[in-house]
Amino acid sequence: MAVPGIRSIADSRQRLMANPESQAAWGALDCGFAAVADVFDECYAAAKRIIAGDELPDFLEAARVIGKLGRGAEPLLAFLEHWPDVVAGTGLAQSATLPPVMAAIRSLQKSPNGPAITPLLQTLGAVAERLRTAEALQHYLTLALDLATRTSGSIHGHHVTEPSPSLPDFLGQAPRLLGVVSLAGLKRWIDDGIRLYGDHPDNQRAYFALASPDSRAILQREREGTLFADVERRLNLTLAALWQDDSLLVPYSTAFAEVRLHPYLAPDGMRLPDALEDRGGISGLDRYRAMLAHLAGHRRWSQPLVADNWSPLQRLAVETLEDARVDALLLRRFPGLQPLLLALHPQPDADACDPASENCLRHRLTCLSRACLDPAHGYGDPLLAEFASRFHSLLDDSEASTRAVADLALSYAAHSRRPSDQFANVHFAGTEVDYRDDNRHLWTFIEAGDEEESFAPPPAAADDEPLGLPPRHYPEWDLATQNYRPDWSAVYEALHPAGRAANIDRLLEKHAILARQLKRLLDLLKPQDRVRLRYQEEGSELDLDVAVRALVDWQSGHLPEPRINVSHRTNGRDISVLLLIDLSQSLNEILAGSDQTILDTAREAVALLGWAIEQLGDACAIAGFHSNTRHEVRYHHIKGFSEGWDDAVKARLAAVEAGWSTRMGAAIRHAGHTLAGRKSEKRILLVLTDGEPADIDVADPQHLIADTKKAVAELSTAGVTTFCLSLDPKADAYVGDIFGRNWRVLDRIERLPEQLPMVYLNLTR
Amino acid sequence: MSNAEAYKVRREPFYQPQGNEVALYEAAYAARLPVMLKGPTGCGKSRFVEYMAWKLGKPLISVACNEDMTASDLVGRFLLDANGTRWQDGPLTLAARLGAICYLDEIVEARQDTLVVIHPLTDHRRNLPLDKKGELVEAHPDFQLVISYNPGYQSLMKDLKQSTKQRFSAFQFDYPDAALEAGIVATEAAVDREMAARLVEVAHAGRRLKGHGLDEGISTRLIVYAATLIGHGVSPVDACRMAMVRPITDDADVIDTLDHAITAVFG
């Protein structure tokens, strides 16, 4: 008989368990692994708490089988440790879940993928918790086995000998994956991975380990709920319409975050999660809008406080009440948002937290915050009621201030203090207000060194080939002195180098459907050579229909229609348009959610427009510009007025590249100079740009804005109308200043190819 | 019928001044300067003219311009009737004879060649040649020409020639500020101030989207429409959707955003 505490390697099977019940079970297991023997007592006790008594024999039998797979102790350890989680996580009888799992194990055991049994079991508990039904679990197992089969290599024809390179990684990631996508989405993600990397073991591993960007991107596409990318325009519109706020909205990834991040205010805009599920009957879109409202409220009403002297708990109190103040103020402005905020704001049970054993400050604060927003909160605590009413009187017909509300918050924290407020185990459940931000903007720290602004290095010069023609000099308006700086900027014009015209034809083919729709519109707009003008008092011919009717009227004593003639007018459109394209560096940016740059998209749009204008017969020129200080503004001819929409033009358009800065005033003056020489009745300069005027030798952005405004005014005096189509979502701040009423902002750049021709057609209708 | 009295504005129209435009107009009228009223649609231009005509006690003849309008539609034409032909003055001629204020509404809609007929009336000549009739009508001393004009309105093609523009003194109108506008809506449509203010709030949300899918903002006129519907028992949310959102756009994102704004304001 073994002496307790002394272990011999040989007699693991005989090991004495502390618990007599475990002893019988241990015997049934017939297991010789010491590592298992060490933990069995504990595991079995845990299993018994979860697995029904009459199902324990099956559990032990399964464990016995797994212990005899010939793969060491690990699969069995994984099973003993995680199986109870599967039962607890699904809440189902074991008889519904165990058989399919055992079948999957047998199947892997027979294949080269036996080593994957351990990772399968290790993550099964977390997976089951997400799937919840036996059916879903079965689907999951099928997916895994399918992946195993499809990625296992067969070296000699039929014999499958190489294990799947990616299966273990996939199984390890499975809980995370299912936290983000549904089973259907997971299946598509798997299919894509196999299709892309079926023959490339390294890339395949990276894909299924979620280590490659494309794997994450494809997964993102399969996500449930509302994707930021899909509602971005609505959010921008909401922010502008309700809050007059032009903050940049930037999504952060939530799929792979270990902790759930709240939205936040960054120096250059607002950060929001990249996807939101519906919650409690509130759509993802409305949840986004609640976040926007709260963030915009902070921007409008919060002032930062110095954080150094306050404890984290005090800061928490201040943040919570400041959040409540912001919400109260925004509800005052938009009372209709109250149901939305109340649906999203938790209403913790008054006694959910036990102050004897837990730190309840967070819980108390959430209750107070609820009481501040919800007149029908129903909390009975007199102190809470007192502070809620102090909160309301503070805000009574004033906006109060962050400072004032901070005092109230500190006072509440002090008056409601419990000894347990110092405990480390904070009661979190039901205290999270997830439309609110993390309030990082609320605090300044005096001792922290001011971070240096880092300047992006100036763009590298594109090429240094000598320029052909001597430059033309144009004046520039000086905002500071309210005067022109004579001959200030040097504009070099040149014919743009040529690329392959066929590329442009290919772009047009890509948009064939769009082109067909355009064609129909164009046919309507296209001026007929001779237009009949009916109902003329004087004209070249009698309109017989009308004349007969008039005669009848006259003879029957009625007033006859006097306009009984037709005349003809020829070709109503007399337009010269110059399309001026901003070719600055920023056009090289890749559009979110695609592999195209802004320039690629602009090129497609220009190709369509060029084609459309050709159909209409309007005189059209196309040019691009960029600058590298006032000494070098380059103006590239892509199409001249006298040229047709031919291969030479397309070749130049195909070769267009972006770089440098945007000295727009000089380019507009030069374009205006070209246009002013045209004899047309209507002369239009259409500027396509993605940002405000800027150049590296000018520090004050207002300077080039003022100069561009001046240039537009000069053109107007010369009879040239300028219209700007901007791709900059923040253009509102300056574009009206420059172009008066003649501008439009395109919020969805990917729609430019369709929008640019439409804008032109509408403008010249 | 050619009676000046028939064109007098009998009852005082409600007009809420936004600044000193009433005094400025009186000065322009005293000098008989032609006046151009610029501003977005539905912001009170027509109402202002009506009010000034009433205040000055002058007849008012209004013409809504359109693309098919010819010079004869303004000046007049020979009509055929049972007894032969008869000259019929057009509204512009009539106004010049009577000494009325002639208001050409939305003048950019008319074709440019039509508009040149107003030129002699708008400079020192102050007369109107009726070529067909062989008559030169000298404008009555009280005659004044007023045009309204909504610049930048959709098409660059629809703009006045410099030679036309430069004959007018101009007033720039815009939507009144929120408090004034709420007062106008409350008076025009018999809703309370509180309701009017909330309607104006919705309109402001829409005006901020101009250039982002909206060509024109939500006009005062449309707010008054919504308020009128509410007066007839329509719920505020429905009234706003029907009178202030659906008429101005087909862009689904914009509609959705404005519907959200309506919910935010009214619940």
Ligand SMILES: Nc1ncnc2c1ncn2[C@@H]1O[C@H](COP(=O)(O)OP(=O)(O)OP(=O)(O)O)[C@@H](O)[C@H]1O
């Ligand atoms: N200052 C104001 N005082 C009184 N009512 C106003 C005022 N401004 C606007 N309104 C209201 O708005 C409505 C529209 O105004 P009005 O018809 O004068 O617009 P408008 O500028 O002439 O528009 P459009 O350019 O379309 O002709 C009026 O019927 C009136 O109800």
Ligand SMILES: [Mg+2]
């Ligand atoms: Mg906050």
